[in-house]
Amino acid sequence: MNFCPSEDQQLLRRSIREFAESEIKPYVREWDEAQHFPSALLPKLAELGVMGIQFPGEYGGAAMSAVDYCICIEELARVDPSVSLSVAAHNGLGAAHIAMFASAEQKTRYLTPLARGEKLAAWGLTEPGSGSDAAAMRTTATREGDEWVLNGSKMFITHGASGDTMVVMAVTDKSKGSKGISAFIVERGAPGLVTGKKEDKLGMRASETTEVLFQNCRVPAAQLIGEAGQGFIQTLQVLDAGRIGIAALSVGLAQGAYETARNYAFERKQFGRHIGTFQSIRWKLVDNAARVEAARLLTYRAAWLKDQGRRTTLESSMAKLYSSEIAVRASEDAVQILGGYGFVKDYPAEKFFRDVKLTTIGEGTSEVQRLVIARQLLAAA
Numbered sequence: 001m002n003f004c005p006s007e008d009q010q011l012l013r014r015s016i017r018e019f020a021e022s023e024i025k026p027y028v029r030e031w032d033e034a035q036h037f038p039s040a041l042l043p044k045l046a047e048l049g050v051m052g053i054q055f056p057g058e059y060g061g062a063a064m065s066a067v068d069y070c071i072c073i074e075e076l077a078r079v080d081p082s083v084s085l086s087v088a089a090h091n092g093l094g095a096a097h098i099a100m101f102a103s104a105e106q107k108t109r110y111l112t113p114l115a116r117g118e119k120l121a122a123w124g125l126t127e128p129g130s131g132s133d134a135a136a137m138r139t140t141a142t143r144e145g146d147e148w149v150l151n152g153s154k155m156f157i158t159h160g161a162s163g164d165t166m167v168v169m170a171v172t173d174k175s176k177g178s179k180g181i182s183a184f185i186v187e188r189g190a191p192g193l194v195t196g197k198k199e200d201k202l203g204m205r206a207s208e209t210t211e212v213l214f215q216n217c218r219v220p221a222a223q224l225i226g227e228a229g230q231g232f233i234q235t236l237q238v239l240d241a242g243r244i245g246i247a248a249l250s251v252g253l254a255q256g257a258y259e260t261a262r263n264y265a266f267e268r269k270q271f272g273r274h275i276g277t278f279q280s281i282r283w284k285l286v287d288n289a290a291r292v293e294a295a296r297l298l299t300y301r302a303a304w305l306k307d308q309g310r311r312t313t314l315e316s317s318m319a320k321l322y323s324s325e326i327a328v329r330a331s332e333d334a335v336q337i338l339g340g341y342g343f344v345k346d347y348p349a350e351k352f353f354r355d356v357k358l359t360t361i362g363e364g365t366s367e368v369q370r371l372v373i374a375r376q377l378l379a380a381a
Contacts, residue, residue, distance in 0.1 A: 001300075001301060001304045003297075005071075009067070009068060009071060012064075012068060012071055012072070013071050013075055015048065016048065016050070016071065016072050016075035016076065017075045017078070019044070019048060020075055020076055020078065020079035020080070020083075021079060023041065023044060024041070024076070024079050024080050024083055025079050025080070028079065028080045028082075028206075028348070028351065029345060029351070031080075031082065031205075031206035032082065032205045032206055032351060033205075033345075035198075035200070035201075035205045035206065035208075036206060037086065037159075037162055037206060037207065037208040038083065038206065039120075039162060041083065042117050042120065043117060045087065045117060046116060046117025046118075047117075049061075049062030049064065050062075050072055050076075050087055050091075050117075051087070051090060051091070051114070051115065051116065051117030052091070052095070052114065052115025052116060052117065053068065053069045053072055053091055054066060054068075054069050054091065054096075054099075055095065055099050055111060055114075055115040056099075059099070059107050059108065059111045059112045059115050060111075060112045060113070060115040060116040061099075061111075061115040062115075065303070065307045066241075066244065066303035066304070066306040066307045067300055067303045067304055067307060069091065069092075069244075069245065069248070069303065070244065070245075070247075070248035070251075070299055070300060070303045071248075072087070073087065073088050073245050073248040073249050073252065074248045074249070074251050074252035074255070074296075075252060076249075076252065077248070077249040077250075077251075077252030077253045077255075077256065078252040078253070078255050078256040078259075079256065080206070081203075081204060081249060081252070081253045081256075081352070081355040081356070081359075082203075082204045082205060082206035082207040082355065083206065083207070084249045084252060084253075085158065085204050085207040085249060085358070085362075086158065086159065086206075086207045086208075088242075088245040088246065088248075088249055089121070089122070089123065089158040089159065089207075090114070090120055090121045090159070091121075091245065092238075092241060092242040092244075092245040092246075093121070093122075093123035093158075093167075093238060093242050093363075094114070094121025094122050094123040094159075094163065094165065094166060094167050095111060095114040095115065095121040095165075096238055096241060096242065097123060097167040097183065097225065097234065097235075097238050098110050098111045098114070098121075098165075098167060098185065098225070099111055100234070100237065100238065100241075101183070101225050101226050101230070101234045102185070102225050102226075106185065106222075106223075106225070110165055110185055113164075113165075114164075114165060119164035119165055120159050120162055120163050120164050120165075121159065121163060121164075121165050121166070121167075122157055122158060122159040122160055122163030122165070122166040122167075122212075123157070123158070123166065123167050123238075124139075124154040124157055124160075124166050124167065124168035124169060124186075124212055125137075125154070125169050125235060126154060126155055126156045126157070127139060127152070127153060127154055127155060128153065128155050132364065132365060132367075132368045134169075134232070134235060135177060135178040135181070135232060137152075137169060137170070137171060137181065138152055138171070139151065139152025139153065139154065139168070139169070139170045139171065139214060140152055140170055140171045140172075140174075141170035141171065141172050141182060141184060141219075142172075143172070143221070146220065146221050147218045147219060147220055147221060148170075148172075148184060148218075148219045148220075148221060148223075148224065149192075149216055149217065149218055149219075150168065150170055150184065150186070150192070150214040150216075150217040150218075150219060151214055151215065151216060151217070152170065152213075152214050153196065153211060153212065153213045153214065154168070154211065154212045154214075155196075155211045155212075156199065156209055157209065157210055157211070157212050158207060158208065158209055159208055160195060160196075160198075160208065160209065160210030160211065160212045161195040161198065161208055161210045162208055163188065164187065164188050165185060165186075165187055165188070166185070166186045166187075166188070166212070167183055167184070167185060167186075167225065168183070168184050168185075168186050168214070169181055169182070169183055169184075169231045169232070169235060170182060170184060170214075170231070172228045172229065172231075173228070173229060176229060178232040179229050179232065180229055181229070181231040181232040181235075182224060182225075182226075182227075182228045182229060182230065182231040183224070183225040183226065183230070183231035183234055183235070184219050184223050184224055184225065185219075185223040185225060186217065186219055186223070190217055190218065190219060191216075191217065191218050192214060192215045192216045192217030192218060193212070193213075193214060193217045194212070194213040194214075194215060195210055195211075195212060195213075196210060196211030196212060196213050197210065197211045198210045198211075199211075201358075202354050202357065202358075203351070203353075203354030203355035203356070203357060203358060204355050204358050239363060239364060240311070240312055240313050240316050240317075241306060241312070241316070242363050243302075243316040243317060243319070243320040243363050243364065243369075244299060244302045244303050244306060244312065244316045244319060244320070246320050246323075246324065246359060246362060246363050247295070247298070247299040247302065247316070247319035247320045247322075247323040247324070248299050248303075248323075249359060250295065250320070250323035250324045250326075250327040250356075250359045251292060251295050251296045251299055251323050251327070253327045253330075253331070253352060253355060253356055253359065254288070254291070254292045254295065254323070254326055254327040254330040254331070254356075255292055256348065256352060257288075257327070257330040257331045257333075257334040257348075257349065257352040257353075257356075258285070258288045258289060258292055258330050258334070260334050260338070260347070260348050260349050260352065261284070261285060261288070261330075261333060261334040261337040261338065261349065262276070262285055264337060264338050264341070264347075264349075265281050265285065265337055268338075275337070281337055284333045284336070284337060285337075288326075288329065288330045288333055291326040291329065291330065292326065292330065294322070294326075295319070295322055295323035295326050295327075298315075298318055298319040298322055298323065299319040299323055301315060301319070302315035302316045302318070302319045313372065313376055314372075314373060314376040314377070317364070317369045317372040317373050317376070318369075318373060320363070320364065320369055321366055321369035321370065321373065323359070324356075324359035324360045324366065325360060325366060327356050327359055328356050328357065328359075328360060330352075330356075331349070331352040331353045331355075331356040332353065334349040334352060334353070335349045335350065335353050337349075
């Protein structure tokens with residue numbers, strides 16, 4: 001692995017950072033308070049190739065690497081984790097599932113507009129009674145002639161209301177357990193597809209999260225991804241890759257929180273000195289800088305392995321676990337260093353502190369990551 005970014009990667013980072021500073025930063029508080037998903041931003045992100053970062057050019061994608069993907073997600077999260085989360089969910093879950101497992105015909109029809117940013121992707125896995133235990137899902141799909149009929153509900157779905165194309169997991173053969181789960185492409189406007197409650201969240205408020213209901217929702221048989229019964233194993237592989245994106249988001253969020261604290265520490269004076277000259281503050285800054293760099297290296301290693309076509313179950317879980325947990329620490333320390341100003345919305349530390357908690361929950365909680373890592377380590381022993 002080459003630890004030196006290429007000239008193209010350095011240019012990519014500068015481009016995304018400049019975009020985030022000019023097109024996103026001025027509106028972060030407004031979008032957060034209104035819980036507004038900035039759909040008008042999507043065409044601008046598409047122009048940068050950010051809506052189809054890793055997808056092949058033949059399907060409208062930018063054909064970038066997994067490491068490039070991390071750079072994009074990281075730089076967006078440094079300014080607004082909510083926007084970064086939506087981009088990661090679009091690229092790393094819904095669209096990625098189609099890119100990884102759909103037929104060439106399905107990719108041409110569904111992946112192309114997603115990669116071009118003409119449509120927005122969603123991914124329907126989590127249910128009220130089956131969060132981390134995805135194999136316990138209760139949404140069903142029953143074959144009726146040339147259609148599948150879906151019944152059930154999904155919750156905590158990013159872009160559940162605004163998404164145009166959703167990949168939905170449903171049970172097609174209950175007797176087979178996890179081997180009886182299948183994946184379907186469901187388009188917005190499908191008969192029986194209903195958007196439920198929009199969640200009023202602690203953080204990541206500009207990234208839309210809703211309940212999705214399926215009430216005799218009819219889907220053409222041609223929208224089954226792969227073969228019936230392959231949905232669960234597809235899901236595990238999508239999550240392996242998706243966790244790299246959440247790790248990158250965590251790195252970017254931690255970087256933003258660290259920079260907020262560092263900048264404030266050399267603006268704020270107490271007892272006639274900048275507080276950044278006090279040892280207790282310096283230690284917090286130093287420790288966070290080191291942890292962010294370590295998290296970045298773990299994340300980029302997982303991404304590099306993915307680029308080599310290698311399995312990343314262990315590495316992506318390690319990167320996601322460590323990056324999300326050090327991001328929590330960086331955000332907490334930023335609030336502490338800013339003191340009272342860290343507790344008010346006039347400064348970004350407060351929002352980082354609210355946003356960060358989702359990184360230890362989404363796409364597998366920290367507890368699930370430890371379980372995945374333990375299984376991998378024991379299997380290798």
